[in-house]
Amino acid sequence: MANRTLIGIGVTIFLLSGCSLIPTNIVNQINMTQGVGYDWAGKKMIKGSITYPIYKKDQPSTTEVKISLGETSKEIRSNINNESRYPLVSGQLRVALFGKSLAKKGITDVVDTLNRDPAIGSIIQIAVVDGDASELLKIEKFKTENVSLFVQEMLDQSMKSDNLPESNLQTYLFQYNQIGQDPYLPLIKQIEDNIKIIGLAILKDDRYVFPIFMEDAFTFKCLVDKYIQGLQRFTLENGERAVLDNLHSKAHYQVKIKKGRPEFTINLKLKTRLQEFTSPKKKRVALDKKKIQKEIAEQLEEHSLKLIKKFQKHGVDPIGLGAKYREQSRGFNEKKWRRFYPTAKVHVHVKVNIKQTGVVD
């Protein structure tokens, strides 16, 4: 019996000494990185900025922004670690921003680091900054408001209830690796003291090519996302203006192969709600629902085609037409498809249904 007790004590000591070897992170003795920004600094160097909140007793928390140069993102982190009070940890990272200069050179190296770190979640936001990412993170106004949380929540809310299509680290990696698709990311800009979403950055592989601005974002989101909610203004032929709120929309892609070349038909169905209707005659006119629906559908068709033509001209495929083609055809050849893409025929059929007109007719 005494023998057993001895073994028990031995095992306990052994385990406790084991527990002391388990590394601990005490919450007020670490710096929790919440946002990172990367810019191109020339000569293979990246300018990285890291933001983390500082909590002090009886004081509102402030946001600290540190900037350093380095060739890789972890080198930047270790440089910044040298000048901060507590060690930096990345488990709370919410947003990663890329300056336009770096985005044009390609962001794969940095994104790979984000993806490799098991502590970083796969639904963190990534966005391209039209300008300098470190300047944006450094805005004085956001010193007390926590800039990373602001950007993250701004993007989240816009994706959920406005015209920005859904994107995060996972969707970026998915689109980047998907054969026959190019990724897109939100594009934000610092306007004086404010941060504003100005549209979408369209990437070719991992390089920023051109922006599409907010007025095209509605059409684009209709084409790529399953369900959206967002407002869009349409000007009708006779000068009447209608603002529609999308309740539910779905794009259905059909691929037909004619003479060895794919031909796409996009059937887009929108269920909407009329939010605003004004007439230039400055008096209330009766609503001709059918006419409005038809006219808006035609406008959307035209608009989508224009957008797709633009993508084809630049040779980027953010809608993923190549991926859709691959699903339908057994002998898919990526090289051949690249050749076909700029001249591929695309038809768009839009059906708009105004379900509700508010509480007045």
Add this chain to the structure above:
Amino acid sequence: MQMNKRHQVSPYLVFFIVYSSQVGVGILGFQRTIAAKAGYDAWIGVILAGCLVQLFIWIMFKLLEKADGDIVDVHSKVFGNIIGNFFSFIIMIYYWLASLSVLLGFIEIIQVWMFPTLPSWILCSIILVLVYYCVSGGFRAVVGISFLSFIYPQIILIVLYIFPLKAAHFSNLLPIMNHSFLDMLDAVKSSMYTLAGTETLLMFYPFLRDPKSSKKFAHLAVLFTTLLYTLSSIVSFTYYSERQLKEIIWPELTLIKIIRLSYLERFEYLYISMYLIIVTALIALLLWCSTRGLKRIFKKKQKNYLIILSLISVVISQLINEQWKEALDKYVTQMNLWIFYGYIPILLIILTILRRRKQNG
């Protein structure tokens, strides 16, 4: 050989034993291996492998029914005591190596995802102390932990698939059956390893109170695990694009990174901790089989073997390097394939012929 009824278990518990023998660390990473050649058609390979395992269960029950005992009895009946024991010894070594491979796999996961600096021997000892506690309680305690591992983590873990399924692209699976027969065969082969584990039946058969009626529960368990693995591979295939999956070592864990709760940013920590119970159940079962077999062969106390094997495991876990670990995994896979899918059916044929001859003579 007649067992004491007190040590035996009810037929329905076979479901949990077979389930826990099949589910281990394999499920966290098999998606990549099976998709290596067969691409996103590999989920069909999992179902085919499941059918083969069903057949294997049937063969094992036939064999054990004829011998009315475990594999040690079968061997001594067919080959006599000395040669028979030698063959049994090889199988016991296999059980132990399999447990070691699972243990090392799980330790690697803990080190990569949670505690990068923690030495292996501490983790190994903590897990093995738990396993020792189960195994020294006898077979019924091992069954108990198997039952627990199904009820507590597994059911919750299945529910968690909802999160990645929200971001799923089901069209990824198209076009179905776009790979050659040989590629599919490769997927079947790699799925066999993840579905392996049913061979523990060869040791615990005498512990079943009513072998005839427990048969259907064993088949049901294999059906369940096959469906579980199929579901898991489909979830991964729809969540990742094909090139993305090729880079990810543990697709199932990376899936979990999408979960973000307001009070818990990193859910994987909880997930891996819950997985400890599943892994403990599997290691306990394998070590129980191994030590039980050694006891039957050398007629010494089971606990001695358990302590010796555990200590060797701890030492190996600390000393082993990446290269040897890979070799171990490879040999365990090969042994599993050859011993259980090649040798056991032949053994059944030999035993049947011997019986016939005895009857005729």
